[in-house]
Amino acid sequence: MRGMASHEDGTLYIVSTPIGNLGDFTYRAVETLRAVKLIAAEDTRRSRILLDHYQIATPLSSFNSYNQIKKAPQFLKALQAGEDVALISDAGTPGISDPLFYLVGQALEAGIHVVSIPGPSSVMAALTVSGLPIDRFSFAGFLPRKKRRKATIESLSQLPGAVVLFESPNRLEKTLAELLDAFGDRPAVIARELTKLHEEILRGSLQELVEAHRGKKWKGEITLVLAGTGRSGKRPAEEPQGDEE
Structure with missing residues (x-):
């Protein structure tokens, strides 16, 4: 009690x-x-x-x-x-x-x-600028270094809502490749140094992000946002307007 x-x-x-x-x-x-x-x-x-x-x-x-x-x-x-x-x-x-x-x-x-x-949060800041559907999301923090890492990534890849991760700049390239392998080529965002002088928001598919930044020396604090299963991040088509009764 x-x-x-x-x-x-x-x-x-x-x-x-x-x-x-x-x-x-x-x-x-x-x-x-x-x-x-x-x-x-x-x-x-x-x-x-x-x-x-x-x-x-x-x-x-x-x-x-x-x-x-x-x-x-x-x-x-x-x-x-x-x-x-x-x-x-x-x-x-x-x-x-x-x-x-x-x-x-x-x-x-x-x-x-x-x-x-209440106040600032890198999780919410990254989600709101991602351009991805964020009506549902899961925050997973830092991925496990070794034990259960692959299983954790596979489990996250099945979630219907957006997935938010933190990652070290030294491990980012390796992590992006692992995410691509498990998630497939779905929309993702790299949010680096949010609210700071060198803030950088990189959007694209996982494949595009991996290829465009291969070998890059990353610096700063990094937050990743990945679209949920079957969610492209595209704007929904406008619903047809029926006749007024």
Whole structure:
């Protein structure tokens, strides 16, 4: 049974931060980070750049996949003492390929109030500029390096909705070839360095993307979007207009 919240407990705020362009920070996010007593940050050095830009002097404490079990009790203690705490990741919406869920789960078990401060997300940014049908989609994060990699790709290739992946620039060429082999030559998008100075959106079929960029030295953060099974990404034909009754 989950713990009962106390009116004296603090609130855990899940705050989204820019994925590149610092201007994408919301007023609510800035106000929240200024108001809380402590910020749990995935990488305090990277987060300090953002906070300094917005003149946010709130203390930072690291919280990542390496120290989450050790550090979570410290944040829970602060929350139970009535202090508000914010959780941020290196960039974007916390919980996307980072240890957010662990602290949130611990907080909910203790009856702590959890509030989302929404904002930037590379997943949503890539989907909205892809030009592909996105009424349904699946996010798979980074593919497994070795174990179950082929099986995972095969499984994703059968999904009816768009598929979103993260990939390292060093593995992108190999991954595109593997996706082509499993998905077939369907529409896809490479979204690189979203919202940053060198943002690049490359659209085409998987075959076109593989051939056009063979041997390319990729740099930056990359998000892939692939059309679902049987979904070309073309605009639907206009429906015939019947006679008015």
